[in-house]
Amino acid sequence: MLTGKKVVVGISGGIAAYKALDVVSRLKKAGAEVRVVMTRAATQFITPLTFREISGNPVICDMWQEPKAWNVEHIALANWADVVLIVPATANIIGKIASGIADEFLSTTVMATKAPVVLAPAMNTNMYLNPIVSDNLSRLSKLGYNIIPPATGMLACGVEGPGRLPEPETIVTELVRILSKCFDLVGKRVLVTAAGTREPLDPVRYIGNRSSGKMGYALASAAANRGANVILVSGPSNLSSPPGVILKKVETAAEMRQVVLEEFGAADLVIKAAAVADYRPSIVSKQKMKKNDEKITLVLEKNPDILAELGAHKDKQILVGFAAETEDLLTHATEKLIRKNLDMIVANDVTLPGAGFDADTNIVRVLYQDGRVEEVAQMSKESLAGLLLDRITILMTNSN
Numbered sequence: 001m002l003t004g005k006k007v008v009v010g011i012s013g014g015i016a017a018y019k020a021l022d023v024v025s026r027l028k029k030a031g032a033e034v035r036v037v038m039t040r041a042a043t044q045f046i047t048p049l050t051f052r053e054i055s056g057n058p059v060i061c062d063m064w065q066e067p068k069a070w071n072v073e074h075i076a077l078a079n080w081a082d083v084v085l086i087v088p089a090t091a092n093i094i095g096k097i098a099s100g101i102a103d104e105f106l107s108t109t110v111m112a113t114k115a116p117v118v119l120a121p122a123m124n125t126n127m128y129l130n131p132i133v134s135d136n137l138s139r140l141s142k143l144g145y146n147i148i149p150p151a152t153g154m155l156a157c158g159v160e161g162p163g164r165l166p167e168p169e170t171i172v173t174e175l176v177r178i179l180s181k182c183f184d185l186v187g188k189r190v191l192v193t194a195a196g197t198r199e200p201l202d203p204v205r206y207i208g209n210r211s212s213g214k215m216g217y218a219l220a221s222a223a224a225n226r227g228a229n230v231i232l233v234s235g236p237s238n239l240s241s242p243p244g245v246i247l248k249k250v251e252t253a254a255e256m257r258q259v260v261l262e263e264f265g266a267a268d269l270v271i272k273a274a275a276v277a278d279y280r281p282s283i284v285s286k287q288k289m290k291k292n293d294e295k296i297t298l299v300l301e302k303n304p305d306i307l308a309e310l311g312a313h314k315d316k317q318i319l320v321g322f323a324a325e326t327e328d329l330l331t332h333a334t335e336k337l338i339r340k341n342l343d344m345i346v347a348n349d350v351t352l353p354g355a356g357f358d359a360d361t362n363i364v365r366v367l368y369q370d371g372r373v374e375e376v377a378q379m380s381k382e383s384l385a386g387l388l389l390d391r392i393t394i395l396m397t398n399s400n
Helices: 017-029 048-055 073-080 091-099 105-112 125-129 131-142 168-181 214-225 253-264 306-313 329-339 381-399
Strands: 006-011 033-038 083-089 117-121 151-154 160-164 189-194 198-200 206-208 229-234 245-249 269-272 279-281 300-302 318-325 344-349 361-368 373-380
Touching (some): 006 105, 017 033, 017 083, 017 168, 033 048, 033 105, 073 105, 083 091, 083 105, 083 168, 091 105, 117 131, 125 160, 131 373, 131 381, 189 253, 198 279, 206 279, 214 381, 229 253, 253 306, 318 329, 318 381, 329 344
Parallel strands (some): 006 033, 083 117, 229 245, 318 344
Antiparallel strands (some): 151 160, 279 300, 361 373
16 A cells, blocks of 8 residues: 555654554555654653664664764655654644744654655643644644544543544554545546625625635635645635635625536536525615614525535536534434435534634534434544545545
8 A cells, every 4th residue: 555655754752652663564564665763752662673673774863863874864854755654743742843843853854844744643631632732733734734633542641531542553544545645636626615605785784694714715725735626716704815726706695606606517526615695685775774763674585595506407516515503403414415415514513612603623424415424523624624525535436
């Protein structure tokens, strides 16, 4: 699976360092060439000699030790790597990388490499849930670092919860997936909608949905990073256009429908993450409405259901929808999946902490046409975007 791939494995100072030995062994068996870098703290848990014997290469533990293969060795190693895997990634090394600190060999190599960097966090549950660590991981995810979420279980400290290093087999499988998915959307045209729409009442006021667009923008960015040609149709948002994405700004549901229908025919994948207003005012005042009366009656008319319209006319496209609900999540999401002829729907209860509008994280359930329901734990919207694209590319492969 990894024949010819060059993997730098960074070992930082956590009790899970001993599991990294199995990871290196599995990488070698998969055909990879492995070079190991250890922090000084890591050498307190397991000896460099052990990694040298398993990897078949010298182990680097000190920025200032005599180079064994290169001049300016951390730069050469950074350029050599196809991927850098840090296992375990402690709170300390995560904080260094997130802050741009390069004060020893491993952090310096990470700063210098252009290869994908994969972090497998492992630490005490309270440390992992600390807002500082969460913010650092979220920041790194936004910058394009790949995060393998830790497992939940009994930790060495006696606490049970998230923070346990995933099994070595899982880590290697994820590494293979990350390497193989880097450009798995090359040549594909992806249409993403994001943010809410605004339906004007008058030149000042409007009816709208509470959506920041963060999920849609994260999906557009992730798809572009995987080689897709991405069209992002966005309602009003304060977010910047992701690099490599064609951004088309709209305001109303009618405007979004027009642009989406224009782009739909050429699309291979459509992800409708926008929060489109269901209704619009029947009459729009040309002047600002004055607050004269104690009560005011608004007459609303229904907006077109863009997603249902796409579902009725889709041909080759994979069509993915979102369902933001406040009750009966699975019931409503399943009904939308069937009625709108979707290949997949992402459902979230917006009343849950960490899953509401404008949050940086999300908690979702993914529903498929065959009846499967996948529960996804809370994670950053950037990480979720990668996970969803992993699932979608499987659907695209199976549909061919």
